Amino acid sequence: MIDKTSLWIVIILLGLGSFGLRFVFTGLIGDRPLPAWMLRHLRYTAVAVLPGLVAPLVVWPAATGGTLDAPRMAAAIITLAVGYFTRNVILAIVLGALTLYGGLALLG
Incomplete structure (x- = not known):
């Protein structure tokens, strides 16, 4: 059984990682147009x-x-x-x- 401290550290780190991945596309790129090669790859x-x-x-x-x-x-x-x-x-x-x-x- 995992102790509560380790569990909460893992949950918080996974949450921060998930937020970071989403923030790259929504916060940093925002309303700027993506390059054509990236849009082509995102379709798949x-x-x-x-x-x-x-x-x-x-x-x-x-x-x-x-x-x-x-x-x-x-x-x-x-x-x-x-x-x-x-x-x-x-x-x-x-x-x-x-x-x-x-x-x-x-x-x-």
Whole structure:
């Protein structure tokens, strides 16, 4: 168990770090225009973060004790394929969810 002093030091430092990262963009840059190369890279932030959040849920799902299973892999493959070929995010999410729930209903 961590002592209260260490816990509060970590919480305060993480809060200051988070504030500092946000302040760089909002406080220092403010209303100045960003360079084109930075805007181009910032467009891919969500595309880079989302797979990092979803991949562990597909590869090491807590529901199966951390082992791969066919319904989750099939749903991930269907979602990626539909998203890639149709460029329609909503359709990809819906078909991926239907594949996951259908696979869980059929295969358990």
